[in-house]
Amino acid sequence: MSGELKILKKDTIFSSLTQADFELLRSLMDKQNIQEGEILATRKERATRFFILSSGTFLISMNDGKSAVMDRPGDFIGMELLSSKGEYISTVIALENGEVFAIKRDDFLDLIQEDSPLAETIMLHWNSFLEENFPFVEQKEFAGMEYHY
Amino acid sequence: MYGLQAIAMNNGWAISVVGVSIVFTGLMLLSLSISRIHKVLDFWDNRNNIHIFRKKSQERSEPIPLPFTEKNKASARQFRLLIKTMDDPFSLQRLLHLAEISGIERPHSSLCYLIKARIIQPDHQGNYFFNREAFDRFTS
Amino acid sequence: METLFFDFFQNTGFFLCDYRNIIMILVGMLFIYLGIAKDYEPLLLVPIGFGMLMGNIPVFKGLGLGIYENNSVLHYLYLGVTQGVYPPLIFLGIGAMTDFSTLLARPVLMLLGAAAQAGIFITFLGALALGFTPHEAASIGIIGGADGPTAIFLTAKLAPALIGPIAVAAYSYMALVPVIQPPIMRLLTSRKERLIRMEEPREVTKREKILFPIVAFLLCCFLAPAALPLLGMLCFGNLLKEAVVTERLAVAARTSIIDSVTILLGVTVGASTQGDVFLTTKSIGIFFLGALSFCIATACGLLFAKFLNLFLKDKINPLLGAAGVSAVPDSARVVQVVGQREDPTNFLLMHAMAPNISGVIGSAIAAGVLWSFMS
Numbered sequence: 001m002s003g004e005l006k007i008l009k010k011d012t013i014f015s016s017l018t019q020a021d022f023e024l025l026r027s028l029m030d031k032q033n034i035q036e037g038e039i040l041a042t043r044k045e046r047a048t049r050f051f052i053l054s055s056g057t058f059l060i061s062m063n064d065g066k067s068a069v070m071d072r073p074g075d076f077i078g079m080e081l082l083s084s085k086g087e088y089i090s091t092v093i094a095l096e097n098g099e100v101f102a103i104k105r106d107d108f109l110d111l112i113q114e115d116s117p118l119a120e121t122i123m124l125h126w127n128s129f130l131e132e133n134f135p136f137v138e139q140k141e142f143a144g145m146e147y148h149y
Numbered sequence: 150m151y152g153l154q155a156i157a158m159n160n161g162w163a164i165s166v167v168g169v170s171i172v173f174t175g176l177m178l179l180s181l182s183i184s185r186i187h188k189v190l191d192f193w194d195n196r197n198n199i200h201i202f203r204k205k206s207q208e209r210s211e212p213i214p215l216p217f218t219e220k221n222k223a224s225a226r227q228f229r230l231l232i233k234t235m236d237d238p239f240s241l242q243r244l245l246h247l248a249e250i251s252g253i254e255r256p257h258s259s260l261c262y263l264i265k266a267r268i269i270q271p272d273h274q275g276n277y278f279f280n281r282e283a284f285d286r287f288t289s
Numbered sequence: 290m291e292t293l294f295f296d297f298f299q300n301t302g303f304f305l306c307d308y309r310n311i312i313m314i315l316v317g318m319l320f321i322y323l324g325i326a327k328d329y330e331p332l333l334l335v336p337i338g339f340g341m342l343m344g345n346i347p348v349f350k351g352l353g354l355g356i357y358e359n360n361s362v363l364h365y366l367y368l369g370v371t372q373g374v375y376p377p378l379i380f381l382g383i384g385a386m387t388d389f390s391t392l393l394a395r396p397v398l399m400l401l402g403a404a405a406q407a408g409i410f411i412t413f414l415g416a417l418a419l420g421f422t423p424h425e426a427a428s429i430g431i432i433g434g435a436d437g438p439t440a441i442f443l444t445a446k447l448a449p450a451l452i453g454p455i456a457v458a459a460y461s462y463m464a465l466v467p468v469i470q471p472p473i474m475r476l477l478t479s480r481k482e483r484l485i486r487m488e489e490p491r492e493v494t495k496r497e498k499i500l501f502p503i504v505a506f507l508l509c510c511f512l513a514p515a516a517l518p519l520l521g522m523l524c525f526g527n528l529l530k531e532a533v534v535t536e537r538l539a540v541a542a543r544t545s546i547i548d549s550v551t552i553l554l555g556v557t558v559g560a561s562t563q564g565d566v567f568l569t570t571k572s573i574g575i576f577f578l579g580a581l582s583f584c585i586a587t588a589c590g591l592l593f594a595k596f597l598n599l600f601l602k603d604k605i606n607p608l609l610g611a612a613g614v615s616a617v618p619d620s621a622r623v624v625q626v627v628g629q630r631e632d633p634t635n636f637l638l639m640h641a642m643a644p645n646i647s648g649v650i651g652s653a654i655a656a657g658v659l660w661s662f663m664s
Contacts, residue, residue, distance in 0.1 A: 037257045057261045065240035066275025069264055093245070095261035151420050159426075161417045165410035168658045175512045175654050176403035176647060180396040182504055186497050187393075237494055281491070 028108065029101035040092040040100065041078045047088045049102045051077040056098010061091045069095070191282075194272060217266070217287045224259040225268060225288050227251070229279070232269075238276035241269070305347035309564025317341030317559065323464070330464040333437065336552055337460060340559020356560045367557040370452060373445050375554040376438035377522040382547025383438075383649065384502070384526025385539040387617070392643040393497050394490030397597070398609060402647030404593030405613025406655045408433035408586025413659070416578050421571075424448045427659040429575055432459045433582030434652030435466070435614040441558065442519060443656040447663050453562035454572040458579035466619045467626075469580070470587050470611050474627050477591045478607050482598075483631045485606040487640045495531070502527040509654055515664075516657030523653065586614045590644065612641035615648030 017025070034040065034056060041047065043063060053075040060077065061067045070077060077092050077100070150158060217225075231247045232239060241260075248256035263269045268283045298304055320338030324331035343363070348354040356363040369375040392399060413430030421429060428444040428451055440459040444452050462469065502524035510517050529539040590610030598604045608628050612620045621641035628637040 036255065057264070059241060059245065059257075059260075061242035062275065064275075065243060067241045067277075068271070068275065069241070071265075091242075093257065095257045095264075152418050155420060156414055156417045159417050159423045161414050161423075161426075164423075164659075164662050165414055168410050168413075168655065168662065169407050171513060171658050172406045172651050172655050173400075173403045175509050176399050176651055178512070179505055179508050179650070180399040182508060183393055183399075183497075183501055184396040186500055186504065187491075187494065190494065190496055190500075233492075237492070 025103075028103045030103070032100050032102050034094045034098050034100055036094055036096050038094045040094065041088040041090070043089060043091045044087050047078060048105050049078065050105070050108070051092075051100040051102050053077060054099040054101055056100070057095040058098070058100075059093045059095055061093070062089070191280075194278065195270065220254075221259070221262055222288045224253060224255075225263060225284060227253050228259065228263055228269075229284060232279050238272045238274075238278040241277045244269075244277075300349050302347040305349065307347070307564070309568050310345045310347050313341055313345040313562060313564045313567060316562075317345065320559075330460065332551060333460045333555055334464060336555025337457065337559040340556040341562050342559075343556065344560030344563050356557065356563075363557060363560050366553050367561065369550070369553055370441060370557050370561070371445050371449055373442050373518065375550050376442035376445075377518040378550045379438040379547055379554065380519050380653070381522040381526040382543045382550070383617070384523040384528075385530045385542035386547075387527060387530075387646060387649075388498075388642075389501055389527060389646060390493040390498060391490060391639050392646050393493045393501055395640070395643055397601075398605070398640070398643035399647035399650075400597065401590050401594055401605075401610045401644035402613040402615070402649075402651045404610065405586045405590035405615075405644070405648055406434060406651040407589040408582050408584075408614070409652070409655050409659075411585050411589075412578055412582035415581060416574075419574055419578070421574070422448075424663050425451060425571075427663055428455055429578050430582060431455075431652070431656055431659065432462065432575075432579040433586040433614075434648070434655060435459070435463055435583060435586065435616040435620070436649060436652040437463060438554075439519060439615075439652045439656045441554070443660060446660055450566065451571070451575065452558065453567050454575045455579075456558040457562055457567075458576050461576075462579055462583050463616045463619065466583075466614070466616045467623050469583055470614075470620060470623050471627050473584055473587045474591060474608055474611050474623075477588060478595070480631060482595070482607050483628060484635065485604050486632075486635055487606055487609075487637065488603050490640070495533075498531040499528065502531070505650065509650065513654045513657040513661070515661040516654045519653040519656065520650065523649065583614065587611045587620075590614065606635075606637060606640070608637060609641050609644055613644040613648045613651075615645065615652045617645050617649060618642065620648075621645045 029052065031054070040051060040058070043061070053070055054073055057069060057071040058075075058077060059067055059069055078088055078090075156162060228244070228248065231244060231251065234247075235244065245256060245260055248260060253259060260269070266283060266287055268280050268287060269277050270280050271277055302310075317338045317340070320334045320341065322338075323329045324334030324338060344356055350358065352358075353360040354363075355361060356367050358364055409430045411430075412433045413426050416426035416429040417423065424447040428440070428448040431440045431443045432455060434440065437456065437459050441452060441456050444455045448455075506520060506524035509520050526539070526542050529535045529542060532539075587610075590613030591607050592610070593613075594605050594607035594610035598607065606628065608624045611627075612624045614620050621638055624641040625636070625638040628635050
């Protein structure tokens with residue numbers, strides 16, 4: 001296992017996954033090096049991937065001027081792609097050079113279909129993550145925004 | 150009756166001394182209180198960074214002291230000027246945008262450095278505020 | 290028919306007039322002239338001046354025309370003065386138009402306002418020495434606070450018969466601040482001291498500005514409860530302003546309410562200065578002591594600033610001490626002018642607003658203290 005994945009396994013929500021689940025998830029991850037100033041996601045664009053932060057610092061900007069800064073290995077970025085609307089709700093910019101693990105939307109949806117408990121674990125952690133890092137964002141239920149389990 | 154006798158007869162000295170003391174004490178206490186208000190508010194804003202308030206499940210490690218080069222100090226001062234033109238607390242994305250159009254060198258990493266040095270801190274409502282004490286400490 | 294004409298003539302002002310009415314009418318005209326032609330505090334001097342004209346029209350007593358007759362219109366309007374209603378409403382407007390951020394940025398400047406209030410108590414002693422009763426002496430002393438509403442409020446409680454001369458003295462000297470203060474400022478400070486530059490004040494957040502009126506009100510009124518009407522309204526007005534969500538109320542307080550009350554206060558105070566009440570040796574004493582009070586308050590503020598500089602690392606320009614008299618914002622402007630004469634690039638106005646505003650609070654506390662001592 002690479003050093004970055006070891007960090008993920010050790011310090012993040014992934015530490016609660018079984019080794020088999022973690023390996024399954026790992027197979028979907030695509031490591032990417034990110035440069036300072038690079039935009040990973042743009043608000044309102046079709047969301048094709050979500051990211052798990054490995055290193056670096058990222059600015060997540062919302063529509064109303066509010067934002068959050070992500071710098072912990074294991075932080076989620078862009079998981080809103082899982083809604084049926086599939087658009088990013090925030091713009092993600094790298095504030096410094098770093099690394100992320102990208103997971104394609106279709107791959108993750110397949111995972112949900114094949115292994116619902118794993119997907120459910122990830123979604124529950126994602127909700128807690130949202131509450132902690134984005135408490136100012138109202139979790140509204142829009143038509144078409146329901147998660148598909 | 151006139152003169153000092155009139156003053157003594159009407160308890161003038163005591164009234165004057167006590168009166169001046171009360172006015173002075175009142176304004177001094179008020180002055181002391183208001184000099185503390187912003188410190189109390191800073192403490193309240195930073196309460197999540199104090200370990201007794203930190204949630205056990207999500208502990209962040211303490212920041213490693215950062216070396217602040219002259220370049221870092223210069224860009225910190227430039228960001229400070231931009232922040233002065235904004236509301237308090239301010240939008241971080243707007244600050245980054247202003248930094249880009251103002252021509253600040255490497256605005257993203259400079260901003261990142263200020264966040265790591267806790268000169269810019271979140272208010273946990275999506276906005277950020279400027280920590281003057283940290284700024285003075287790093288740029289002095 | 291001649292009898293009818295004679296009866297009619299006996300009721301005219303020409304018949305009832307005496308030299309004191311003429312003098313007061315001339316004084317009223319002078320006030321109107323100073324207010325309109327010279328622009329000396331016109332919002333105060335014009336209503337007071339015209340009120341003097343109204344109050345000194347000789348009228349036959351018993352017809353319910355004079356301000357001191359129970360069933361007259363002027364008397365009902367005057368109740369706002371005698372019952373202490375108008376001054377707190379004016380303070381509401383003052384609070385709603387004042388920005389306390391310079392005070393919050395450098396709280397030590399509050400002490401300059403505190404020092405200037407010593408003039409009130411020194412004048413109180415002087416008035417006692419001249420034979421005034423303690424109530425009268427307290428009302429005269431408060432002129433040194435350079436705060437018209439406060440002077441009227443306290444005089445209405447302690448010595449209502451002297452409202453006319455005390456109000457006229459207070460407002461006259463407030464209008465003459467640019468004349469009275471500069472010589473004292475130059476006498477008590479050196480050129481080197483006048484050149485001191487103040488450091489830039491820190492930024493004050495909105496939350497501090499909202500908390501301040503609440504903290505100030507609770508602290509000061511717990512210490513001096515008698516200051517409740519004046520300080521309560523001052524702080525309330527400021528809270529309305531800073532809260533933003535009550536901007537409509539703040540706008541009403543600092544425009545229509547304060548303007549309406551100023552009109553009624555000025556006219557009725559002016560009308561109360563009738564010749565037989567105003568033209569007495571007591572009034573001469575009041576005017577003399579009022580001027581003294583102003584001078585002493587200015588000097589106390591200046592000297593205290595010099596005293597503080599013995600202990601402070603970042604020196605205060607001692608001219609700011611003169612702004613401790615609560616003639617807002619005139620004395621702050623005077624500080625700016627005197628400072629700029631020495632150094633045109635030295636901007637002291639905003640710094641001077643801090644002791645200026647604390648002088649308002651200090652004079653309200655002093656009035657409350659004197660009222661509680663005399664009651």
